[in-house]
Structure formats: structure tokens, C-alpha cells
Amino acid sequence: MTAAVGIREVTKRFGTDVTAVDNVSLDIVDGEFFSLLGPSGCGKTTMLRMIAGLEFPTEGSIQIFGEELALRPPNKRPVNTVFQSYALFPHMTVEKNVAFGLEMRKVGKAETTERVARAIEAVHMKGMEKRKPNQLSGGQQQRVALARALVNRPKVLLLDEPLGALDLKLRQAMQIELKDIQAEVGITFIYVTHDQEEALTMSNRIGVMQDGELLQVGTPEEIYERPVNRFVAEFIGETNFVDGTATEEDRVRLTDGTVVHAISDAPTGTDVTLTLRPEKIQIHTRGATDINPERNQISATITRQLYYGESLYYELKISGGELLDARLENIPSLRRWDVGSEVTISFHREAAEALTS
Amino acid sequence: MSVQQGTAHRPWVDRLLSVSGWLVFAFLYLPIAILVIYSFSNNRIVGIWGGFTWRWYDRMIHNPEMMGALWNSAKVALISTIFATVLGTMAGIALDRYRKWLGKQAFDVIMYLPVIIPEVTMGAMLLIWFTQVLPISLSIWTIVLGHIAFSTSFVAIIVRARLANLDDSLEEAAMDLYANRWTTFRRVTLPLIMPGVMGGALLALTLSLDDVIITEFVQGPGASLLPVYVFGLIKKQVTPEINAVSTLMLAVSMVLVFISLGFQARSKSGGSNKEA
Numbered sequence: 001m002t003a004a005v006g007i008r009e010v011t012k013r014f015g016t017d018v019t020a021v022d023n024v025s026l027d028i029v030d031g032e033f034f035s036l037l038g039p040s041g042c043g044k045t046t047m048l049r050m051i052a053g054l055e056f057p058t059e060g061s062i063q064i065f066g067e068e069l070a071l072r073p074p075n076k077r078p079v080n081t082v083f084q085s086y087a088l089f090p091h092m093t094v095e096k097n098v099a100f101g102l103e104m105r106k107v108g109k110a111e112t113t114e115r116v117a118r119a120i121e122a123v124h125m126k127g128m129e130k131r132k133p134n135q136l137s138g139g140q141q142q143r144v145a146l147a148r149a150l151v152n153r154p155k156v157l158l159l160d161e162p163l164g165a166l167d168l169k170l171r172q173a174m175q176i177e178l179k180d181i182q183a184e185v186g187i188t189f190i191y192v193t194h195d196q197e198e199a200l201t202m203s204n205r206i207g208v209m210q211d212g213e214l215l216q217v218g219t220p221e222e223i224y225e226r227p228v229n230r231f232v233a234e235f236i237g238e239t240n241f242v243d244g245t246a247t248e249e250d251r252v253r254l255t256d257g258t259v260v261h262a263i264s265d266a267p268t269g270t271d272v273t274l275t276l277r278p279e280k281i282q283i284h285t286r287g288a289t290d291i292n293p294e295r296n297q298i299s300a301t302i303t304r305q306l307y308y309g310e311s312l313y314y315e316l317k318i319s320g321g322e323l324l325d326a327r328l329e330n331i332p333s334l335r336r337w338d339v340g341s342e343v344t345i346s347f348h349r350e351a352a353e354a355l356t357s
Numbered sequence: 358m359s360v361q362q363g364t365a366h367r368p369w370v371d372r373l374l375s376v377s378g379w380l381v382f383a384f385l386y387l388p389i390a391i392l393v394i395y396s397f398s399n400n401r402i403v404g405i406w407g408g409f410t411w412r413w414y415d416r417m418i419h420n421p422e423m424m425g426a427l428w429n430s431a432k433v434a435l436i437s438t439i440f441a442t443v444l445g446t447m448a449g450i451a452l453d454r455y456r457k458w459l460g461k462q463a464f465d466v467i468m469y470l471p472v473i474i475p476e477v478t479m480g481a482m483l484l485i486w487f488t489q490v491l492p493i494s495l496s497i498w499t500i501v502l503g504h505i506a507f508s509t510s511f512v513a514i515i516v517r518a519r520l521a522n523l524d525d526s527l528e529e530a531a532m533d534l535y536a537n538r539w540t541t542f543r544r545v546t547l548p549l550i551m552p553g554v555m556g557g558a559l560l561a562l563t564l565s566l567d568d569v570i571i572t573e574f575v576q577g578p579g580a581s582l583l584p585v586y587v588f589g590l591i592k593k594q595v596t597p598e599i600n601a602v603s604t605l606m607l608a609v610s611m612v613l614v615f616i617s618l619g620f621q622a623r624s625k626s627g628g629s630n631k632e633a
């Protein structure tokens with residue numbers, strides 16, 4: 001099957017010394033909700049703009065359903081964009097804004113009226129047709145921007161941090177609504193965000209970018225559970241890093257000599273960094289005998305305790321001297337530990353992963 | 358001593374401020390008021406009220422030289438405004454868009470220069486240009502060219518200021534919605550910069566209507582403009598006829614100002630809606 005969007009060895013340079021996107025190749029499947037995730041300046045927006053035709057790649061090929069259009073102007077592409085600033089035309093009403101694309105493509109009057117009405121209804125903006133953008137709230141402008149893009153039935157919808165300007169509550173509501181709309185229209189969404197939680201909850205797949213490079217592509221679970229390097233591990237959620245040396249397959253020796261089981265394919269003798277999520281750690285009394293043998297055990301001392309309501313954070317000093325964070329869900333049976341307690345911590349042998357970079 | 362709570366307990370400060378405010382108003386508007394009032398005074402000497410009359414307006418209308426100058430002024434102002442607005446708008450857009458390869462600094466300086474250089478210098482330059490370099494004979498058309506030359510910069514600067522406040526993604530959105538460059542300009546850019554264009558045009562009109570210095574340099578024989586004519590008249594004698602023509606010009610400027618304010622108010626309430 002042809003990819004909805006096929007990106008082949010795309011590089012974008014601005015001037016001679018800025019490389020915004022560096023040799024990125026990527027296939028985005030039809031109907032998928034794909035997020036490009038990364039910190040600001042990582043090249044994700046430039047990548048999106050190249051698919052939209054608002055920037056042209058310096059090198060490489062961009063195909064939409066097999067059709068090469070890397071150098072085609074934006075008005076001749078079967079994609080539409082929802083801009084970060086919404087970019088609603090301030091001198092036109094909601095209705096005229098939504099009708100703009102259809103008018104440009106010379107769709108008949110009757111059909112335009114019908115499609116515009118349906119698009120406005122789909123984003124729950126009925127009754128606001130005659131308003132100007134400056135008479136709408138941020139969330140309403142967001143919906144109009146969405147309707148204005150979707151009314152054209154694009155093959156791919158591009159969204160550039162569309163929820164960035166909304167407050168938390170509204171953002172969460174719009175996340176669910178966007179997912180619903182995507183499921184309903186069934187077209188491919190490419191979504192640019194720097195918010196890892198947003199990417200995790202909304203996407204079928206995520207591409208993590210840093211300094212113009214695409215570091216990892218995978219499902220939210222793959223990205224979270226099996227990050228390819230320290231950057232991805234740290235950018236998506238919270239994690240602990242512990243230095244060590246790979247001994248044999250799936251074994252790592254920590255700096256204090258303890259050997260733990262972890263997912264590792266690093267050659268024996270290489271320096272690795274273990275990544276271990278705070279919620280994967282459990283705390284036991286020193287010398288406890290009821291710990292599952294599938295779990296690694298390390299001695300530790302509690303150095304700090306923070307109460308977060310739904311969870312408790314403990315900072316622990318392990319025998320090698322590293323500090324780890326553990327996050328325990330605040331369930332009724334949870335045992336509390338005082339600062340200074342000598343404990344044993346455990347984590348499943350598949351919970352830690354050895355990273356070589 | 359506490360300064361912070363001082364003003365609330367010192368009403369004389371407030372009174373002094375309001376008095377100084379009224380003084381400034383009087384300084385600015387009293388001469389204008391006197392000019393307008395005595396244009397209706399039936400006495401040749403300005404300062405002695407001689408009862409209400411339309412006499413000076415009647416004299417003004419029946420003075421063929423003055424009416425000729427007025428007509429010339431209107432003609433020059435209209436033609437130069439149209440050209441200055443079109444050229445200035447294009448220059449403003451070019452300044453905003455293509456500054457990267459034009460060299461922003463250099464182009465800025467070039468555009469601001471006609472605004473900065475003294476009018477006398479500009480007048481002399483234009484005179485030399487027209488008579489020595491081209492050479493063409495001075496006429497009403499050299500005045501038009503001279504006025505276009507200085508008002509274009511003003512329009513360009515105003516249009517550019519308007520463009521600077523425009524979100525680039527608006528044009529990108531139009532192109533994303535299948536509009537080509539020309540349609541994008543016509544349907545999105547131009548309506549949104551329209552208040553700037555109109556503001557620039559009104560400024561050009563006003564500048565042209567009251568320019569004396571440059572006109573003095575580049576006018577041909579017998580093709581004088583109203584301000585220059587009035588200036589010449591004053592050298593001979595001060596008559597209430599001058600008050601009358603000045604009042605007329607004041608009225609015209611006020612109408613222009615109100616139109617310009619109207620445009621600004623419209624742009625604030627969401628811009629002109631050409632589609633409706």
C-alpha cells in the first residue's frame with residue numbers, strides 16, 4: 001500500500017549554516033494520527049511546512065499518495081493546514097473563512113453552502129456563522145480553523161501546535177474532540193507538538209525529532225517503553241539514568257559492582273546508561289524475602305519524600321551513589337517511608353533498558 | 358515627607374494642571390478661531406468686528422486667479438495622491454517582503470531620505486533635475502511630479518508599518534487554501550492593509566494641498582497652487598479674503614481627518630468587509 005505521505009532523505013537548510021531538517025525519511029500511513037514531537041527548534045514545524053508547501057526542501061523527495069510534490073506550490077497540494085495562530089482572515093466572517101478554500105477551487109454555490117454548513121456544524125460552531133474572528137474565543141477560533149481546513153476534504157490534514165494557545169482544561173477537551181473528528185473523517189492527521197503528553201495520548205505513532213534529525217518513530221508505547229537514546233528517554237516523561245557496563249546479553253554491571261538484568265544488546269564491555277522510569281520502582285523493607293525473583297534488587301536509602309496527592313515521590317540514594325526518583329501510586333495500602341530509612345528497591349528485569357547513546 | 362499620597366491632598370496641583378491644559382488649547386486654537394470668525398466680519402481690518410457677512414467668500418469665488426489656483430491645487434493633489442498611493446503601496450510591500458535580498462538597511466535609508474531631507478533641498482534638487490538634466494519646461498506637471506516624489510515615501514512608510522503588524526501566516530493560509538499569489542494579495546493582503554493605504558493616501562493629499570516650498574521651486578509661469586498664491590497675496594496686503602480661503606482649506610482638511618478617523622475605526626472593528 002502506498003503511504004499517505006512518503007518523505008525520502010529530506011534536508012532543509014536555511015542559508016549555509018542552519019540545517020533545520022537533516023536527512024529525514026519517513027512513511028506516514030493512510031488514516032493515521034501521526035505526531036512530530038520535539039523541543040522548539042528541532043525542525044518539526046519546518047518538516048510540516050515542507051509537506052504543506054510553505055517551505056521547499058533543499059534536498060529529497062516528498063510524496064503524497066505516490067505523487068511527487070516536493071517543489072509544488074502550496075495552492076496545488078491536496079493538503080490543508082491548521083496554523084498555530086489559527087490565521088483566520090480577520091476581515092471575513094466565520095462562514096466566509098470556511099468557504100474560502102471551496103471558493104478558490106470554484107466549487108458550485110449550492111455545494112459550497114451545504115459543505116460549509118456541515119463543517120461548521122461538525123465543529124459545534126452553528127449559530128456563529130456571521131461573527132468575525134475577533135468576536136470569538138481562542139477555542140472557537142480553533143474550531144473555525146479546523147472547519148476551514150476540513151471542509152476541503154484534504155487527503156492529509158496538517159496541524160501545527162493547534163492547541164498551544166489554549167488553557168489546560170480546554171486543551172484536554174479539544175484533544176478528545178480532535179481525536180473524535182479524526183476518527184470520523186478518517187483522513188491522515190500530521191500533528192506537530194512539543195507536548196509529550198499530548199503526543200502520547202492522541203497519536204497512533206510518534207516521530208521524535210531533535211536538532212533536525214528524526215531520532216525514533218514508533219507507537220506511543222514503543223517510544224515510552226523503549227526509547228532509542230537518552231534524549232528520547234528524557235524528553236518523553238520522567239526517567240532515571242544509572243551508569244554501568246554491559247557484561248553479557250541483558251546484564252549490566254553498575255558502578256558499585258552490582259549486576260542487574262536489563263534489556264540490552266550492547267556488546268560486552270561497552271559503557272551504557274540504564275533508563276528506569278520512576279513508576280517502575282518498588283520499595284521494600286531491607287531484607288524482604290517476598291520480592292518476585294524476576295525483579296532486580298538494590299540497596300538504597302530514602303533521602304527525600306514529596307507528597308503529590310495522587311502519588312508519592314521518594315528520592316533514593318543507591319549503593320553506587322546515584323540518586324533515583326521513585327513514584328508510588330497513593331493507594332490505601334501504601335507503606336510510607338521516613339527519610340533516612342534503609343530499604344531495598346526492586347524493578348522488573350524488563351523495566352530497565354541499557355542505552356548506548 | 359510622603360510624596361506618594363501628596364497629589365490627593367493637593368487640589369491646587371490638579372487646578373494648575375487643568376489651567377495649563379486650557380492655556381495650551383488656547384495657544385493652539387485661538388488663532389484658528391480668530392481666523393474663522395473674522396472671515397465673516399464685514400470690516401476690512403482684521404480685529405475690528407463689522408457685523409456678519411459672506412462678502413469675503415463672495416469675493417473669493419469671484420476672484421478668477423484664486424479660483425484658478427484652487428482648481429490647480431485640487432488637480433495636483435488628486436493626481437499626485439493617486440500615483441503616490443500606488444507607488445508607495447508597492448514600495449511598502451517590497452520593503453516588507455524582499456528586504457532580505459535588497460539589503461534592509463540600505464532600502465530603509467533610501468525610503469526615509471525624502472522624508473528627512475529639507476524641503477528646500479528637495480525643491481532645488483527637483484528644479485535642477487527638471488531644467489538642467491532632463492530638461493523639460495516647468496508647468497503644472499512638474500509640480501505633480503515633485504509632489505509624487507515626496508509623498509510616495511510617506512505612503513510607503515505607513516503601508517509598511519501596517520504590513521509589519523500583519524501575521525505572515527494569513528497569506529500562507531490563503532495559499533494553503535488554494536489561492537494563488539495574486540488572489541492572495543487581492544483577497545487577503547490588500548483588504549487588511551487598506552487602512553494603511555487610505556491613511557497614506559490622505560496624508561499624501563494633505564501634504565500636496567499645503568505644500569509651498571517645493572511648489573515654489575518647480576512651478577511654471579501662471580500655474581500656481583493655492584498656498585503659494587495666498588502666500589503671494591499676503592506679501593501685498595492682508596485682506597479678510599485670505600481668512601475666507603484659509604477657512605475653506607481648514608474645512609477641507611477637517612473633512613479629510615474625519616474620513617481618515619472613520620477608516621481607522623473601521624479597521625479596529627475587524628476591517629472592511631468587501632465580501633458582504
